[in-house]
Amino acid sequence: MTDWNLFDRPAPLVNMASRSFLRLGERRVKPHGFSIGQLPVLYLLRDGKAMSQRDLARAAKVEQPSMAQILARMERDGLIQRTPMPGDGRSQLVSLTKAAKAKMPAARKALHRNQDHALAGFSAAETATLLDLLRRLNRNLDRMVAEEVEVGEAVEA
Amino acid sequence: MTDWNLFDRPAPLVNMASRSFLRLGERRVKPHGFSIGQLPVLYLLRDGKAMSQRDLARAAKVEQPSMAQILARMERDGLIQRTPMPGDGRSQLVSLTKAAKAKMPAARKALHRNQDHALAGFSAAETATLLDLLRRLNRNLDRMVAEEVEVGEAVEA
DNA sequence: CTAATATAAATAGCGACCTATGTAAATGGT
């Protein structure tokens, strides 16, 4: 009665959409030797830039161990290389290999073809509204996630 | 330039929101001995109903192996039980244990407290709009996922 | 009634995340 349909609330709808995006994206990008989680890294390092793991994690908005795993797989697949960070023995600079850079344009195109098919039937205004509402939703969620961590830590202390 | 901000497109925004919802939901529900992926099962079997794995997967909109894993963990944790399906030796009827049913109300309350904090600052109309746009987005995505599977299979044949 | 096919689960293996913890290299205050 209260939730007559399991999926007719924000969290499940968002979750479904996310899973679909991931499935579709994976199909597009996999034939080119990439996978979805690597896209932020590819994007961030695209024109020869080099960054630390920490900065990559921050910029991609994932936790450090998640980024570590992504980078491990990318290294395994010959997509990145690491060089020591000058002046800090703890850190390394990560950059794309030539192979990765060579394969990017095709993958990019494949994704572009895919992208925004999802928004078929949406007017420009509706698309803008959706993006705006999602940004606001994310602001709320980010705050909630952060707050709870604080609480958690406060309890510990 | 084209995508000046990595996250300012539908897929990443939806993905971020989904991850945040999952993190928050997990925190709420874990102390009660459940986890997020189990919620559809709990919901579907709530008042003593019994269903096959196949029907649970369909209703929860996940693939069969995903549901198999969810059920395996729920069985491990004493949340479900399986009884043979009368008249079909391949299948079993899944139902909630007393323990699971006993723990549900508290978990439900915990989630409710959480829920829709996410929509703080949203007017009723905005919430409705968001839900509507997400439903439409999902319709598109579902179609795309289904189409591609067809294509894939057609190529094989 | 048997052979081919379809269906229900199980299994193997992978990717994207997370939390919690450990380790080694800076850094900062005394």
Added chain:
DNA sequence: ACCATTTACATAGGTCGCTATTTATATTAG
């Protein structure tokens, strides 16, 4: 200089999901 803290990564372990494949039981066609 020295010890405590912070910081950057690494590692262990877990959940959610997917694809591909196998196994066992129905079902259907000939």
